[in-house]
Amino acid sequence: MIEKFQLEYDAFLRSFKRNVDVPHSFLLGAGTSISSGIQTAYDCIWEWKKDIYLSKNINAADYYKNYKDESVRKSIQTWLDNQGEYPLLDSIEEYSFYAEKAYPIADDRRKYFMSLIENKEPYIGYKLLCLLAEFGIVKSVWTTNFDGLIVRSAHQNRLTPIEINLDNSDRIFRNQSNKELLTIALHGDYKFTSLKNTVKELDSQNESFKEQLANYHIDKNLIVLGYSGRDKSLMNALKDAFTCKGAGRLYWCGFGDTPLPEVVELIEVISKSGREAFYISTDGFDKTLIHLAKAGFEDNQDVSKMIQETLEVSENEEYFKTEFSLDFKKSDKYIKSNLHPIVFPKEVFQFEIDYKDEKAWKYLKAITKENNICAIPFKRKVFACWHINRYWEYIQG
Known part of the structure; x- marks a missing residue:
């Protein structure tokens, strides 16, 4: 069971602080680039589905172009499903299948991914990751992403990135300077010819990468962020x-309390071998890097x-304001220092929403500014209720 190897988030931060003298590396997946405006793998799948549908139904209405709309997705x-030749919805095969089905020519796939990263800039998490690297805490970043954001961020933050990809994998064997x-x-770079998207490509890992991954981490800690573990x-x-x-x-570091079975299996196998491996539930890439940076440089x-x-x-106010939380085990406690009675809404609505490529907090603030609704994003969901002042008026009469 994963609970046996689960490390509480605050304990993870303390562990990182205590080991800033130990070189660390990061493994980044697609989840780390969402806040930088890069489309998620899930949205890529739906865009490929939309492209396939429209190319096979030339006279379809413009309605089907909005592939982020839930009703459009259901229709597509x-x-x-009626064609009988496509994977089941949300199956693990969807990504590689639709990438190859939509763009069977490798260079077309490369151009597709290149289009996703045009004019995108690294957000806070990448900047702080480079800050950790500048002070020698982080020595390498391994990534399944094609976006090149870590390279761009390194250039912007007084670092020299040594780019290693499928076309020059031998460069991984080198002496590294300050x-x-x-x-x-790991899956290639959009600037070069080699990308790994299809089943055949994803089922093979470059031998040089495999060898160096093992050798490199004999004495270095690896932090995984934004990667699901499907490869x-x-x-x-x-x-x-x-x-x-x-x-x-x-x-x-996973998003939420329930990792994929593949992640659980990996952690259990490593732990049984005598090495240490832990699962940490986090609230996203940027917040995790903020907290790691603050913990590492607290003194x-x-x-x-x-x-x-x-x-x-x-x-983005959520990133620079001090977090405040109360860990109540029971809901019938009182805050004695408060002069007003505490009233909790009877109903809180939970739902998913399309942020239209905007940042979650900014988008929710804009749409609730002129009404009496309070809404917050949390773990890919939105929680909303009446604003507490209006709710108080409501229950008073």
Whole structure:
């Protein structure tokens, strides 16, 4: 059971702080680039489905172009299901199947991914990751992403990125100097010819990458963020790397409390081999990097000031305001210092929403500004209720 190997988030931050003198590396998946405006793999799948549908139904209405609309998705999925040749909805085969089905020519797939990253800039998480690298805490970033955001962020933050991809994998065997950040694109890079998208491609992992992944992490901790664990070859490479003798730990930072069975299996196998591996439930890439940076430089006032300044220019209040939480075990307690009675709404609505490529907090603030609704984003959902002042008026009469 994953509970046995689950590490509480606050304990993870303390562990990171205690080990800032140990070199770390990161493995980043698609979830780390969402806040930078990069489309998710899930949305890519639906765009490919839409493209297939429209190319086979030339006279279809413009209505079907809005593939992020739930009713459009249902209609397209019904058509796909009726064809009898497409994977089941949300099956693990969908990504590689539709990537190849929509764009069977490899260079067309490369151009598709290139179009996704045009004019996109690295957001807070990438900037703070480079700050950790600047001070020698992070030495390498391994990624399944094609977007090149970590390379771009390194250039913008006083670092020299050493780009390693499928076309020059031998560069991974090198002596690394200060102010250099190894950036290993495990699935290729949109700037080059080699990308891994299809079943055949994803089921194989470059031998140089596999060998160095194991050697590199004998004495280095690896933090996984934004990666689901669906790539069999990469999961096998991680298993091989962390079941051989060594001291480096694996911290798997997931989104929510329930990881995929593949992740659970990996952590259990590593733990049984004598190496340390943990699952940590987090609230996304950017927040995790903010907290890691603050924890790592808690005793350094100059760097802490740099972090705060970086957050304040982000134009997102949720990142630079101090978090406040009360861990109530029972709901019938009182806050004695409050002069007014505490009233909780009787109903709270939970639903999903299309943010239209805007940041969650900014979007919700805009649509609730002129009414009496309070809405917050949390773990890919929105929780909404009447604003407490209006609710108080309501229950008073």
